[in-house]
Amino acid sequence: MGYVTSLFARKMVAAVGDVIDGAALLRGAGIDPDGPWDPKAMIPDNTYYDMLERIAAQVDVTDLPVQVGASMRCDEYGALGLAWKAARDLRGSLSRVARYARLWTSVVRYELRPDPRGGLYVVHREGERRLGMRLSNETTLVAAAALARQVSPVPVTPLEVRVAHPAPGSVAAHEDWFGCPVLFGAEEDGILFSAQTLAQPNILGDEGISRYLLSDLESELSQIADEVPLISQTKNAIAQTLNEGAPKMADIARGLGLSARSFHRRLSEHGMSFQTLTEETRRELAEGLLRDERHSLAEVAFLTGFAEQSSFTRAFKRWVGMTPASYRKARRGR
Incomplete structure (x- = not known):
């Protein structure tokens, strides 16, 4: 069994609003609707997917991943979010997620892969491509672009986005958000950034702060890296x-x-x-x-x-x- 942060579940319910009984959905996923939004509080991945599929049975979720992914903020990820902001450039930010993502999920692995046009930020997630997982993958890709835009002094537009499942009924919201082609039915999930975008210095890049944060993250990682x-x-x-x-x-x-x-x-x-x-x-x-x-x-x-x-x-x-x-x-x- 894998786990994901309860933060994602809370964000999904908040984005849908009052048209569903959000409190009941959260309680059904083992989350206290009145409790703190703690990114370290985990829920089983299949419980999360089940919750998303219950939402999809009640409302149109075509644009939900874009809404939720776009709402993510660096500070909501705790020390890892701060380390993202403090990295020298976007390449450094993405590389830190690739190393430390295990702190908020055990079901997703991130990779920054060299590409002739720059770098491909790949999201690896094993398992059946059920609706809940598909919605989660789309949200993850949107969130990556949202976080990149928060730390860059210039607009960040990917070269292309790849999604390894069929397109929903409409992809207009996805393409509007990313500002580039979104290729559904691809071989993998990922975002292709140009070399120039990856090398763009972050607004708050700071080596001193990074060293401090990375020391804490390494300590946290060592506690769960028994395998x-x-x-x-x-x-x-x-x-x-x-x-x-x-x-x-x-x-x-x-x-x-x-x-x-x-x-x-x-x-x-x-x-x-x-x-x-x-x-x-x-x-x-x-x-x-x-x-x-x-x-x-x-x-x-x-x-x-x-x-x-x-x-x-x-x-x-x-x-x-x-x-x-x-x-x-x-x-x-x-």
């Missing part, structure tokens, strides 16, 4: 078996001294899946091998568990946004 050794061990085990093809979860679990069921449960509790770790390991290994000119593209494909180079090329392009050959050429030109 980091397992994640690291899993990725190492996957990397060692990739030249024999795609690894099987049961085999990796056995090698770590766990049953497949226990292994799956421990990964799920921390918002991870075996498939996600396998993809991450393959991508990281491929990038490292491609930086070494001694390996041919065919060898890199074999060493990362692909039977055919064409399959490797398609997967790598999905991960990084360019072919292995283009990636190697771009690295050579640096």
Whole structure:
């Protein structure tokens, strides 16, 4: 079971207003409607999705993710929100979320991935693409743009937004908010920012404040990072078996001294899946091998568990946004 901050649930109910019984919805999700808005108070992710689907059964939620995401404020995220503001530039802000998001959710992982046009801020969330999750993903993307605009001295407009589920009945509110193409039905959820936008200094960027905040965040993270050794061990085990093809979860679990069921449960509790770790390991290994000119593209494909180079090329392009050959050429030109 994964968890998300109750802040998101409160924001959703507040945005809908009096047309629903918001207090009853919050109580049904285990949240005291009269209690403090504490971002550290967590609720199960499926409870949150259930709540969103109950709202959708009563009102039109097409534009709800835009309303809620746009209402998010840095200060509502506690120390992490302050660290976002204190980063030197937007790239630094996004990188901090990628590292510390575990403090408010165990079901979403963020990644700032290099792209030929700048950087792709990717939202990874495992599980069934049920309506509640789709609404949550859209809200997360809108919120990222909202927070970026709050710290930048100039307007922030992404190059494009990618959403990995079909479009709702209307996308006008989404496109108006982002000010760029919003591509539904994409392979992943993410926002593409230009290199210039990522390098734009933040209004309140301060190295001294950042050091103080990051120290606190590292301390908080260490208290919940008890599964980091397992994640690291899993990725190492996957990397060692990739030249024999795609690894099987049961085999990796056995090698770590766990049953497949226990292994799956421990990964799920921390918002991870075996498939996600396998993809991450393959991508990281491929990038490292491609930086070494001694390996041919065919060898890199074999060493990362692909039977055919064409399959490797398609997967790598999905991960990084360019072919292995283009990636190697771009690295050579640096």
